[in-house]
Amino acid sequence: MSNATKISTNRDILGASALRPDGAAKVSGKFEFSSDLHAEHMLWGATLRSPHPFARIISIDFSAAYKISGVEAIITAQDVPGKKTYGLIASDQPVFASEIVRYVGEPIVAVAADHPETCRRALAAIKVVYEVLTPITDAEVALLPQTLQIHPDGNLIRHQRIVTGDQDLQGDVIVEGTYEMGMQDQAFLGLEAALAIPDSGGAGVEMYVATQWLHEDQKQIAACLNLPLDKIRLTLGGVGGAFGAREDISLQVHCALLALHTSRPIKMQYSREESFYGHVHRHPAKIWIRHHATRSGVIQRIESRMVFDGGAYASTSSAVLINGITHIQGPYKCSNATVDGFAVRTNNPPCGAMRGFGVVQACYAHESQMDKLAVACGLSPVEVRLVNAMVTGDKLITGQVVESVAPVARCITETDSIAMPAPLAHDANALEIVGGSGLTSLPHNIVRGVGWGVSIKNLMYSDSFDDFATARCRLQDGVVHLKYATVEVGQGFVILAPQIARSVLGVDEVVIDPVDTRIGSAGSTSASRQTWMSGGAVDGACRLVRQRLFEHVGKLHDIDPLRLVIEDTDVVDMLGDFRISVIEASTGVLFEETFEHHHRPTEELDANGQGNCHVAFAFVAHRAVVDVDVELGLVKVIQIATAQDVGRVLNPIAALGQIEGGIAQGLGLAVMEEIVLDNGKMRNPSFTDYLLPTALDAPEVVAIMIEEPEPQAPLGAKGIGEPPCISVTPAIAAAIRNATGRDLPRVPIRPQDICL
């Protein structure tokens, strides 16, 4: 359900619920995911991984593995011709561990063989002797000066403070708490997969890979292979979801190396278990926070200490940390702050990007605090949030002024206006009752609770990163061809790009050329950035082509091009009655333009955490209604009401899909999803033990999209991918607290947290 207005046109322009061009292929099983790729004479690749969180490698013996018929290559760190390490921000992660392994699952050897089962047997036949070391798995311990540094770069990945305003202010009302979040997995369905085809002569490699950022992969692979960039050509293989987990390198370098080593095409594909080991996760975090406020609930000062466990390698931990600390005030006014943030290296699995990127952790803490503040001041959850709601022009604790449209109060009041769900019916189907079909819950133990969460999320990259996206538009004979390297992970850029071209150029037929590295970078499909960045690039390229078209038509028909506009599918003279269809006007002529969209520059934070480090912000409110079996500790989320600041709705159905999908992931984090670690070892690396929301767990979602176009954004639209999953988690936690009266400082909330 949504209030988004469907625009009345039969053309699939911006604002229409245009349908996915890849829909027919996807529903009929014909869409080629990277795991579906094949090449003649290809071999399978597989990876041997460390069973220990911290150990010294004494020896590796693969003589027995080589004897297995069908095994074609076995490679280790010694076979990496270029840089031995890689990484998105710091190059600190070995392609293959050679001396020390720092997490369970760290790659040591890769093999190529004729069958996946041969690979499995080869891996089993490789003997690695380890000297097992005591792992450092507690981030607080890792920070202590006397603790062993587990990596040459040290245990501290980044430390950043925010110090602003009155450092001694004491509020009349003080509330504090320590909040924890477990490690969440992105759990995309389409497992990591790639196909690498070596150039004859071994001078380069052609790769088809499911990734989020083709050009960054290309750069990192080329460095490890010691080859020029143009010798590593990447084409996007169909991507089965990403959510941050494909921003880092996983099997790319291994696959390319095996292809060059064997001179045969190599296909690599992780199993679900290997996928849990093979990609980064959401950072577990521990956040202490204290709010100082007036008796009427106005926030005056925040103090916080935030510790993010980055696991063994840096990945994007430093950027996640910056997001965490700069969002700890939430979507609320605050002028005085003392915040201390640490991203820490441990022997846990590496953590990096996941939808929400550091803000999920911060939001859980600040929203839990808002409810405490409400109680302390005798306010309702809605009142305390409205009293403090930020507006455009407010100064953040970093000194940055919020220039974005900031309809925080509107998000809250519109969410509040959504009707509550009906009470649980006496004759409800067992599957609608908490506990489900096992008939476990007795009606008198079921308590309904309501909770709130509101959040602020930065859009795009921050912290002085020069972020851009490139697109090319070509118009001929009324057909537009778009070329870009923007990765489609399911979010729908593949629908949006043609909508933009149709709106700008008055065409109906739009072809998307292969998504590969044969054009400039589009940046990553992450940080809610592609609608703004690649959307801006496609829009820019189409506008340039439109200008060329107007010049061409103007010259032919002796009209000042400035008088020409696109109306529906025609070029029209605004001041006269000349009209020609775009098809006719472009027949036999080729117009081609490339455009690079950059967002405005951002700054690095200074030592006191001051600086304009973010580009723009989006806001959202969530209200959760849950049923809790207080005896058994079981939870069923009944309804999520939400109002989201989207700027402008470009495609109502696709936007709603992002909102509902994000909510399900936030629900997972609230009540079921956690990679359980035991001294650095994952206890549940499978879909049997890592629980994901199913159709029966999906709550009713009632969504309102608030349209206040963002002046900075090329299309007026804000990124919508991340906000839905951020404040829904604290809203659900608050609803469970409301039902149980328990403190519940940690998510996911487990049955034993409720009933023991």
Place this chain on the structure above:
Amino acid sequence: MMPNTEIYNLRVNGKNHEVRDAWVGESLLYVLRERLGLPGSKGACEQGECGSCTVIMDGQAVCSCLVMAATAIDAEIKTIEGLTPDGELTEVQDAFITEGGVQCGFCTPGLVVAIEHLLDNNQSPTEIEIKEAISGNICRCTGYGRIFEAVQTAVATRRAAR
């Protein structure tokens, strides 16, 4: 070369397929995808938990990752590729597109097969019956809302066509 290889026949989508030199430990999912050129069924867990690999075997919806291909020799198997003649879409497939039930699409073939199976056995499922029928199919992208919508639409279209 793998030891323990076999030759056997599978009947898939109304056609006989000979499987040659196959290791007997291969799952039906592997054989469909890697040997018979039918990659529409997907593998996301190979543990029977996600439903991406759902096929119809003798009228039952099963996880093809859990079936040993060599034990399926007497069965009539239907995969996503066998739902309609090439180029045509069923009401369910069509509704997935129009209602926004597809994002990355990795879960989609398995869901489509599961829903076709449901509607073949129950022409007017209730909301809760729909949820139950697809609760073995994980979708990580959509949160299921548009998928429920797609099933409702498909039910209505099928009813109108009767």
